[in-house]
Amino acid sequence: MKKLNLSLSIIIALSLLFISCGNQQEAPGASIEKISNPDKTFSIEDFEALGLKKNKTYKVADLPKATSAYYGFLKVKGTKITVDYELRFYDSQVEALNPGVEWVQDRIGKGAVLTKGDARWKEGVKEARTCGGDSGHGKGYSLVVASSTCNLAKYFDYFIYGNTILLCQGKDIESSTANCRLLLSKLETVPE
Secondary structure (H helix, E strand, C coil), X not given: CHHHHHHXXXXXXXXXXXXXXXXXXXXXXXXXXXXXXXXXXXXXXXXXXXXXXXXXXXCCCCCCCEEEEEEEEEECCCCCCEEEEEEEEECCHHHHHHHHHHHHHHHCCCCCCCCCXXXXXXXXXXXXXXXXXXXXXXXXXXXXXXXXXXXXXCEEEEEEECCEEEEEECCCHHHHXXXXXXXXXXXXXXXX
């Protein structure tokens, strides 16, 4: 009887697993690779056409080989959520990869350099920070707590898509990656 109950429990658990997996929809852009579309060239206008709102234009004189850089946000359709992005443009994907990747490493994750005094590229440092771990996906902390912890990284991942490096807001690598893919999936649906 004990063996029958165990077997029945396993069958039920596996059935529930298959049903739940079958009902899940794939996240937008789930198939987009971290580095893709090497022959494509984009500009900020391509992203604005998707609904990205440009907040700031950064000076790129001190960002090697970059042609332009911007800070903006995208409102997630059907929600009150907005996601922040930093976009860096280069003449080609080769230049985005080298030296672009080296310079983007300073701005992402727990090891991000987020003070103007320490950052190699000073532009956008303020916008790359968040307070109290609030990454725009829920309720923030009180002003007392937030005022003492406003030096946390806003961006945890980046994608290189054509000639563009896209830094994406998120509370961790997984949510940041999902936010990169969300915006890039919109770009992939635009007819050429």
